[in-house]
Amino acid sequence: MRQLSGLDAMFLSLERPNTPLHVGSVVFVDPTTAAEGFTHETVMDVYRNRLHLLPPFRWRLVTTPMGLDHPYWIDDPEFDLEYHVRRIAVPPPGDARTLADIVARIHARPLDRSRPLWETYVIEGMADGMVAIYSKNHHATIDGVSGVDILGVLFDLEPTPPVPGHREAMTGERPPSDAEMLLRSAQGLAKLPGRAGRMAVRAAGALPLLGRMAEQAAPSRMRSRMGEGLLGKPHLQAPPSPFNGTISPHRRWAYASMPLKDIKRLKDAYDCKVNDVVMALTAGALRRWLQRHDALGDQALQAMVPISMRTSAQKGDAGNQVNALIALLPTDVAGVEDRLRSAASSMDVAKGGNAVPASVLRDFTQFASPALAASAARTVARLGWADHMRTPFNVVVSNVPGPPVPLYLGGARMEGIFPVSAIYDGMGLNVTLFSYRDELQFGLVADREMVPDLWEMADDFTAEMAEMAALLDR
DSSP: OEEOOHHHHHHHHTOOTTOOOEEEEEEEEEGGGOTTOOOHHHHHHHHHHHGGGOGGGGEEEEOOGGGOSOOEEEEOTTOOHHHHEEEEEOOTTOOHHHHHHHHHHHHTSOOOTTSOSEEEEEEEOOTTSOEEEEEEEETTTOOHHHHHHHHHHHOBSSSSOOOOOOOOOOOOOOOOOHHHHHHHHHHHHHTHHHHHHHHHHHHHHTHHHHHHHHHHHSOHHHHHHHTOOOTTOOOSSOOOOTTOSOOOSOEEEEEEEEEHHHHHHHHHHTTOOHHHHHHHHHHHHHHHHHHHTTOOOSSOEEEEEEEEOOOGGGTTOOSOOEEEEEEEEOTTOOSHHHHHHHHHHHHHHHHTTOSOOHHHHHHHHHHSOHHHHHHHHHHHHHTTHHHHSOOSOSEEEEEEOOOSSOOEETTEEEEEEEEEOOOBTTBOEEEEEEEETTEEEEEEEEETTTOTTHHHHHHHHHHHHHHHHHGGGO
16 A cells, blocks of 8 residues: 555545546547557557556555545556446547547546546547547646656557566455554554644745745735836736636537647747747737637736656656646737747746745645545535635646657557646636647647637637747748
């Protein structure tokens, strides 16, 4: 048995029926490139031959009595691969929107906690001959970068898969008794004073940061008396937007792709980072959508930007090694060039100190009991807090670097991979981007009612990228 970290356990505790916290992707493979053919059974064989290299794919949860301590993982003694790898077909016409509707419906369904927390769907019937593979894993087991590690295990660099080597039989673990889990909970509770002490020490070190964040939230008249020029600094409360409120259990998903070379040329031309260009792109696309819906305010939206804290020594580890920062998303800036410069400036400010230190985040979640976290989540959901309180950000924007070379699954070449991420009460829109070969591929996930025209928003990203690329031709 291995115990979940506080952060991983928090992703479980915060789940509600309308807010499942799994993340996923849709991979497109070309079956004609597989010398021996490509079917659902091909995918099953890949998992059979490599499952021993993916221990989290066999783990299932064991909770502690009354949620006194963080849950544990055990190797599932009743693991059933056929349950996890499924075969379905997209109905005619088999186009992108039909596929996206199916993916959105499956993505809205919570994972079964009595089994390992992942599912894969081999989706046939695409009009272009591609096979789509939708996979989802609970956020308690992976973050964006560890998801890339999983990609490296299942996919090959060559079209000819290697011959499977010898692997030990996997038999699973005996589930612990209630008495054993109660004892483990008692031992965990005994460690709480030490956890609290570590948390207090690290939180004390973060006090200057919290002071700066509070200063940013001060009324504008007070800030002017302080003599601070706060251009580019986010506030503790994001402005109102159509994306913030209590979400439904239903989702929409849309996706698109754009040339990575244009992103990199803009980065070089304006002496900024790829993430800065991504933020400007997102700001411009959302500005278009907000204008069309008569919802563009005079304040910049704010984005939560996840940051991987995973080190080379943690490569291949399960769980989350993440932090996040809050940055202004310059939806209030009209000019495309000015918007790019503003986005770069905002990201520089955000990196300069408004992210809560990862050590404080880890210690806080380690200290919080699952029962308390789950109770708090139920209470705030029942009170409808997301409809009455403004959150620190309007949208999540995440950019995950992927492989620059072609990958193959069971001999079939991967033609694209598009993220399918999570949303939550108060943040009904997620923008996640993933680079593969020479393309930047993005997936938009939104509450079904908040953004009924999500494909039009995807078109806004494409149109904004074209306008940004035109800067290079001047």
